[in-house]
């Protein structure tokens with residue numbers, strides 16, 4: 001028989017003052033726990049000796065209760081496996097009274113109709129199934145080259161910090177994050193991204209998703225308006241939606257979000273917004289970079305209207321043609337920019353470490369919001385990553401991955417040009433770990449993505465980044481975690497997924 005190990009029992013409450021004998025109380029407790037599903041079928045139960053000792057009672061009532069439960073088919077015994085909850089409990093073991101009560105309850109529940117959730121909860125369940133995210137196959141978006149991650153170095157650093165961890169690694173930590181890690185982040189951002197901050201402004205988060213969520217909670221009230229890029233990052237939409245914000249799409253053009261349109265719409269309608277969400281270094285998903293003039297226009301607009309700018313700088317480490325573009329935050333003279341970044345793309349997403357650089361006056365609110373959310377991020381991984389950065393492994397890994405992703409991008413563009421030139425038009429391949437391949441007008445990209453998913457390909461439909469259906473669909477193809485062989489095969493399969 002398959003052994004199911006003993007697991008924790010829910011607490012057994014025995015009332016020593018009750019007239020009901022001890023064995024009967026125990027028998028009833030197990031029976032209820034089994035019927036309520038609190039104990040799994042096949043789960044081992046404690047030995048009679050062990051349970052008697054734990055409950056500080058004599059072994060006799062435990063033996064009698066177990067005997068009764070065995071006789072009624074709730075327990076089974078197997079040689080070598082001890083006593084277990086029976087693998088099938090006959091339906092008629094439910095007393096007629098209990099069965100009737102259950103039926104009554106289910107009738108009431110049926111009459112009451114659907115179980116009530118908040119409007120936000122309900123809206124979240126309306127998101128369509130994304131079968132293209134069910135596999136880690138070719139073109140999976142946001143997947144770095146995991147097999148090129150220096151796992152040997154990483155595990156040594158993990159061992160270094162976990163062998164004899166000081167109290168600080170295991171106890172509660174600071175909501176803002178582990179200080180040496182925040183210092184390393186501030187230095188890195190200053191040197192590489194032109195971010196102007198000191199360590200007190202760096203808040204470590206569980207990836208940029210949490211940074212967006214906390215920003216939304218701290219900056220927005222329900223129904224506040226937020227300008228969003230169209231197309232844009234669905235994760236940001238979800239974070240702002242969860243705060244009850246009203247999202248207003250603004251089209252992007254060759255220079256990123258169309259800021260002039262924000263200004264003219266506000267003038268026309270007399271209605272402003274509390275915040276704007278932008279990806280100026282590498283527009284998600286289309287890939288353009290916002291130029292200097294437009295950046296200044298956006299910053300001036302924010303300073304004039306008092307709006308916040310949430311800058312999501314998610315993958316700017318990887319630019320192929322030119323040097324990384326400095327952040328919007330670095331140009332901001334009015335402390336209007338909340339700068340969000342992540343280690344998900346540059347290292348690996350399951351690390352769940354990101355950061356947000358917060359204007360000084362907002363630090364107490366952000367820190368309190370993080371504390372209220374989930375207190376702080378794992379100190380062990382913050383300490384490991386600090387050493388990884390300080391000892392030069394981080395910079396080396398980025399340099400190597402930049403070369404690798406450049407090769408992979410070239411392989412992907414070549415494969416598309418040779419195998420699918422008639423069907424896909426590549427845009428946004430200057431930076432990052434993904435590009436967009438536009439489909440011919442009239443082809444439904446969701447259907448193509450679903451057909452590709454059935455062949456183990458993960459191609460995200462471009463339309464899933466739009467609030468309103470776009471005039472032309474496309475596929476967002478990640479190449480970070482897809483090697484040359486997979487690219488070649490993947491494009492072949494993708495070709496078969498496009499109708500016509």
Ligand SMILES: Cc1ncc(COP(=O)(O)O)c(C=O)c1O
Nearest residue numbers: 142207208209233284314342344
């Ligand atoms: C625009 C954008 N921002 C942020 C992220 C990273 O999210 P996280 O740091 O929560 O893993 C992604 C990942 O796909 C992204 O595409």
